[in-house]
Amino acid sequence: MMNWLDRCKGVAFASLSCAVLAGASGAHAQALEKELVIATTGGLMEKTLVQYFYTPFSKARNVEVVPAAIEVPDQWAKVQAMSRSGGMEFDIVTATPPDLVQKKDLLEAIDCSKLPNVTANGVKGACTPYGVIRTVGGMQIGYSTDAFKGANVPRTWADFWDTARFPGPRGLPDTGDREWWVPVAALLADGVTPDKLFPLDLDRAYRKLDKIRPNVAVWWKSGDQLQQIMRNKEVVMSMGYSGRLISLMNAKVPLGVSWDGAIRDVGYMSIPKGAPHPKAALAYLDYFYASPPEQHVAFVNAVNYDTGNGKTANLFPPERRAMLATSAENFDKLIVADYEWIGNNRQMLRDRWVAWLGR
Numbered sequence: 001m002m003n004w005l006d007r008c009k010g011v012a013f014a015s016l017s018c019a020v021l022a023g024a025s026g027a028h029a030q031a032l033e034k035e036l037v038i039a040t041t042g043g044l045m046e047k048t049l050v051q052y053f054y055t056p057f058s059k060a061r062n063v064e065v066v067p068a069a070i071e072v073p074d075q076w077a078k079v080q081a082m083s084r085s086g087g088m089e090f091d092i093v094t095a096t097p098p099d100l101v102q103k104k105d106l107l108e109a110i111d112c113s114k115l116p117n118v119t120a121n122g123v124k125g126a127c128t129p130y131g132v133i134r135t136v137g138g139m140q141i142g143y144s145t146d147a148f149k150g151a152n153v154p155r156t157w158a159d160f161w162d163t164a165r166f167p168g169p170r171g172l173p174d175t176g177d178r179e180w181w182v183p184v185a186a187l188l189a190d191g192v193t194p195d196k197l198f199p200l201d202l203d204r205a206y207r208k209l210d211k212i213r214p215n216v217a218v219w220w221k222s223g224d225q226l227q228q229i230m231r232n233k234e235v236v237m238s239m240g241y242s243g244r245l246i247s248l249m250n251a252k253v254p255l256g257v258s259w260d261g262a263i264r265d266v267g268y269m270s271i272p273k274g275a276p277h278p279k280a281a282l283a284y285l286d287y288f289y290a291s292p293p294e295q296h297v298a299f300v301n302a303v304n305y306d307t308g309n310g311k312t313a314n315l316f317p318p319e320r321r322a323m324l325a326t327s328a329e330n331f332d333k334l335i336v337a338d339y340e341w342i343g344n345n346r347q348m349l350r351d352r353w354v355a356w357l358g359r
Contacts, residue, residue: 032063032280033276034062034063034064035063035276035277036064036092036277036284037068037092038067038090038091038269039068039090041070042070042071044303045303049067050065051298052296053291056287057288063283063284068089072096073177075094076099076106080106082272088272088274091272091275091278094269095131096178096266096268097337097339099131100130100131100270101342101343101344102346106272106273107130108272109130110127110130110271112127115127115286117289118285118289121290121311122289123326126310130268131269133307134268134307134308135266135308136306136307137241137243137264137266137325138242138259138262139178139185139240139263140239140240140245140258140259141239141258142239142245142248142255143237144237144255145256147168147237148236157185157186157189158188160189160212161186163212163215167236168235169217169234169236170216171220171229171239172216173220173226175220176221179350179352181263182209183205183209183353184205185261186205186212187205188261189208197337197338199338199345200341202349202352217234219357223241223243226240226244227247231248242257242323242325243303245257246304249323259330262333263337269288294315296312297316300324306326
């Protein structure tokens with residue numbers, strides 16, 4: 001792969017400041033540690049990050065990037081243990097929005113003013129005090145285009161609940177980590193406006209859930225199971241991860257999706273306290289947003305989740321852009337939760353969900 005400096009020679013990229021990158025490589029660049037350990041979830045996500053971001057950054061800044069494949073719950077358990085022992089091994093970890101609230105005592109504060117490319121190229125809110133957005137998707141409605149055709153397709157959560165107009169079995173998630181997703185959808189279906197969602201009226205949400213429960217054929221546990229029930233037509237519609245649903249659409253499974261009221265699903269890159277290579281970690285966060293736009297496009301096409309680069313969507317053709325969370329027509333439709341409230345009430349939300357499902 002041609003390195004970034006070669007790309008800069010004689011080429012202008014709308015989302016890339018070659019001057020910034022060239023300056024970072026020159027005599028006045030801040031000296032970085034020679035290693036960077038990034039905790040990822042392995043699989044396709046890790047492989048694609050390595051190809052389009054880790055390796056180019058390594059070549060650009062002469063830093064060896066070491067991926068540490070680990071699922072997010074195990075990652076946090078290890079971070080907590082390493083924090084107690086004083087032997088932190090990770091430089092960058094994966095965080096959900098509630099993690100930035102619940103676990104911020106384990107994280108280094110981030111000065112966004114020192115990440116100029118995140119500020120210049122990121123979507124709104126790309127940089128926060130404890131994390132920088134890596135990926136953006138949504139928990140949205142996916143539906144069978146064999147069951148619903150033309151103009152008669154479900155678009156909103158009220159449609160999802162409308163079993164008279166849109167008959168057939170439903171799917172909803174029971175993934176063990178985001179028990180607020182389904183109550184949020186229930187409240188939207190019941191007419192609550194996005195600005196009035198929080199704090200969640202759980203009594204009202206569960207009354208609404210009581211109405212749809214007889215029509216829920218599958219409480220799916222994983223993205224693989226979500227894809228299976230849609231592919232096998234076990235349900236006619238389901239709440240689902242946008243990346244998984246769009247992957248099915250790309251594979252020509254007869255599905256449609258709606259971004260109306262989709263709940264924003266964001267993955268962050270955060271730096272744990274005591275990270276052994278903090279300068280390299282900050283440099284990588286900024287590089288991620290300074291990297292050439294074709295790297296972001298290739299990444300999105302591979303994993304079907306957007307990066308936080310707000311300029312990438314315009315590089316896709318219209319039909320593909322309509323599937324992107326960060327496109328102008330979709331981004332403002334996303335429901336952004338009150339993560340402070342969720343983080344402070346996570347156990348209560350979990351207990352209420354488990355009790356309701358177990359009835």
